[in-house]
Structure formats: C-alpha cells, structure tokens
Amino acid sequence: MRKWMGMLGMFICFLFCGLSVKADVIWEPYEDSFYRNHWEECEHVDRSYRANGPGGEVILYESPESAKEITRWENSTSGYISFTYTDANGVVWGVYNNGDVRESGWMPMEYMVVVYDSISFAEEFADVIVEESGALDAGDYTEVYFYSWPGAEHAISMPIESYVPEYHRVFVDEKGRRWGNVSYYYGMRDSWICLDAPLDAFYELWPEGAPQRGEEIPEPPADGDWIVPGSVEENKAPFVALIVGGVVLVTALLLVILKKSMKK
Amino acid sequence: MYLIEMFLVSLFLTLIIEFAVTWLFGLRTGKAMLLVLLVNVLTNPLAVLINWLCRVYLPEIVGAGIGKLILQLVIECAVVLGEAMIYRSFRRELQQIKRPFLLSFLANAASWLCGTALNRLL
Numbered sequence: 274m275r276k277w278m279g280m281l282g283m284f285i286c287f288l289f290c291g292l293s294v295k296a297d298v299i300w301e302p303y304e305d306s307f308y309r310n311h312w313e314e315c316e317h318v319d320r321s322y323r324a325n326g327p328g329g330e331v332i333l334y335e336s337p338e339s340a341k342e343i344t345r346w347e348n349s350t351s352g353y354i355s356f357t358y359t360d361a362n363g364v365v366w367g368v369y370n371n372g373d374v375r376e377s378g379w380m381p382m383e384y385m386v387v388v389y390d391s392i393s394f395a396e397e398f399a400d401v402i403v404e405e406s407g408a409l410d411a412g413d414y415t416e417v418y419f420y421s422w423p424g425a426e427h428a429i430s431m432p433i434e435s436y437v438p439e440y441h442r443v444f445v446d447e448k449g450r451r452w453g454n455v456s457y458y459y460g461m462r463d464s465w466i467c468l469d470a471p472l473d474a475f476y477e478l479w480p481e482g483a484p485q486r487g488e489e490i491p492e493p494p495a496d497g498d499w500i501v502p503g504s505v506e507e508n509k510a511p512f513v514a515l516i517v518g519g520v521v522l523v524t525a526l527l528l529v530i531l532k533k534s535m536k537k
Numbered sequence: 538m539y540l541i542e543m544f545l546v547s548l549f550l551t552l553i554i555e556f557a558v559t560w561l562f563g564l565r566t567g568k569a570m571l572l573v574l575l576v577n578v579l580t581n582p583l584a585v586l587i588n589w590l591c592r593v594y595l596p597e598i599v600g601a602g603i604g605k606l607i608l609q610l611v612i613e614c615a616v617v618l619g620e621a622m623i624y625r626s627f628r629r630e631l632q633q634i635k636r637p638f639l640l641s642f643l644a645n646a647a648s649w650l651c652g653t654a655l656n657r658l659l
Contacts (some may be wrong), residue, residue: 340593341543501593510590513540517586524579528623531575535568535630 302355302370305377307336315356315368320392322367323351326384327494333378334502337366343378348493351388364500381500389487391463394422395454397487398444402454405443409433409453409471417471419464423452424483426475431459438466447484543589548581550655551648558644563633572631576623580616587612609649617645 299317302308308315324331324346331348335341337360346352354367358379367385370377387393395402409417417438418428423446440453444465451468455461467473475483552574559573591599591608599608617638624637634640 340589342592509540510593514586514590517544517582520582521579524575528572528575528579531568531571532627532630535627 302368305368305370308368311358315358318354318357320354320390321351321388322354322385323388324348325386325490325493327499331380331384333380335378337379337502340502344376357382383500386490391421393487402442402444406441408439409437409466414471417466418474419461419466423465424486428475544582544585547585550652551581552577554648554651555644558647562640569631569633572627576620580619584612584616613645613649617641
C-alpha cells in the first residue's frame, strides 16, 4: 500500500513539475475558453502582427467557432499573437489575449501581416547569414546594445554580467560590420549585437538611416471577402432556425388555446 | 454553448423586465402573466434568431456601428408591433389591457435599454 502511495505521489509530482516547466517556458491564454478546449490543436506562434483586413479593419471574434464580435482593429493596429488554430475549412485563426475579455479574441490570420522581427530577418537573409560561433570580445565594454535584427531602430542596452554574450551565427551588414546572433542572454532571446561596435546605438550605427528590411505591407484583401467564423455557425443555422420555428409554432398554438379557454 | 446562452439569457432578461412593466400596467392575474410569458416566448427567440442570422451572414453590414443599431431597431419595431397586436386581440378577455401599443412599446423599450446597458457593462 505504502509503495503504491509513493508511486502515486511521484506521479502527481511529475504532473505538476511538467506543468510548471510549461508555464515557465511559454505563456498561454488560459482565460480563453476556446483555447482551453483546443490547446492541443493550437500552434505556438509568439509573434506580433499588424491588421491588414478588408474595408480597413479586422474583426476579433469570441472564437473560431463563434461569430460573436468582440472588437475591431483598424488596419495598422498591431498585437501579439500567441497561438493559432486551423479550423475545418483550413482557415487559420490567431488569438490575441491581453487579459481583458472585452479586447481579446480570435482573428483570421489571412488579414494579418507579421511585424518585421528577428525571424523575418533570418528568413530574408538566410543565404548570407553564416554559422560561426564565438563570444563577444568584451574588452573594456561594460554594456552592450542588443538589437532584434541588424538595422532595427529599437535596442536594449544590457550590462555585461559575469559571462559575455555568445553568438552562433554571423551577418555582415551593408557597411561591412559583423553582427553576431545571440540565442539567449539574461532574458533576451534571438537578438543581434554588432561585434565591431557593440556600444553603438542606432543613430551611431546608421546615421543616414537603416537600410530597408522586409517587403512593403501588401494591399489588404478587397472589400466583401470577409472571413467569419461561419463554418460552424452556418452549419448550425438551419438546425437553430428549425428549433426556434418549432418553439414559435407551439407557442402560437398555446396562445390560441389560452384565448379559447378565456372566452369560455 | 454560446448559442444556448444567447437565447436563454436574452429570454430570461426580457421576461423579467417585461413582467415588471406589464405588472405596472395592471396585468397581475395568473392568466395575464401567462399571456405575457407566451407573447415573449413567441417573439424573443425569433428576434434573437434573426439578429444572429444577420450577424453570421451579413457581418460587414450589421456587425457593428450604425448597421448593428439599425438592425436592432428594425427587429424591435417588428416585435413591438407583433406583441401589440397579440395584446390587442386579448383586450376582450383581459380588461386590464387598455392601451396595447403603449404597453408593448414601453415593455420592449425597457428590455432593449436594459439589454444594451448590460452589454456595455459586462
């Protein structure tokens, strides 16, 4: 008995250990009931997207199976999409969740354009980025600028702690400077440091402005091509209409009976 | 689940408010309250169904803003008219029903306003 209890205890510990690791690694929108029921079918995305829908906006719905509208985003509004779900019709839906149910919902990813990021950069320059490992020559540096990609305006200045940042991929920019891709450094993931000028901020690196990265935002789809979580709702419509029709008929009959009974 | 909630919550809230308004109009007997119940069971699910179908099939027109408001008002007008006609047909049987159109208008206006306010708050 004691042996079984011990094994049960170990099993429970194992379950909870797994949960805590998962929660530590990726954030999940557990407030969203659709996500809770379909998390196994959802794909982790973890990127920011910009609205680019027909008619100048994108509608956020309660779920990929509910046409209940939560809110609308004007085109160019951007938000963090944590997971996507592909419905039975092959439509990919992304979930935006900021903890407020009045602002969180699901949107068709066809109407979203990814905000240029380190993944976009790696894809765009895949043929010139080379595998090369090394560590930043710390020298006299006490802090270093970490960029999302070489040419990104926004950077985070980080003090060099007990160990120097290590890189595993190198990119040579338009001015011949070498950049190293750092997978992880004190919470910073997939960022770039300029190996030749790690202390330089954006305006020192690119006084005339950074070169254009990525493609221009495509034209939004034509008006009228709206994707609605209708696949399921539309399938339910005849059934729901039939039930309501039945209720109406029975109630009308009861009203006639009530009227006759009151005449007597 | 969402659909069941949508129909039941709407009917439940409408019944509470319309019972209160018709009570004020003197419809307090068992048969009068049964009439109010049946009238609402007849019109409310139909109104919710039409509203939902329009939202599913015509989201770009009635999904939000002025289109949504116009759709709701058109449906409410039809409901007011329908309920008023039923109440009027019961005038002989229920002496308390003196002004069926006013009764129907006030009952539905109250329930629509409360529903709109609740939607904003929740």
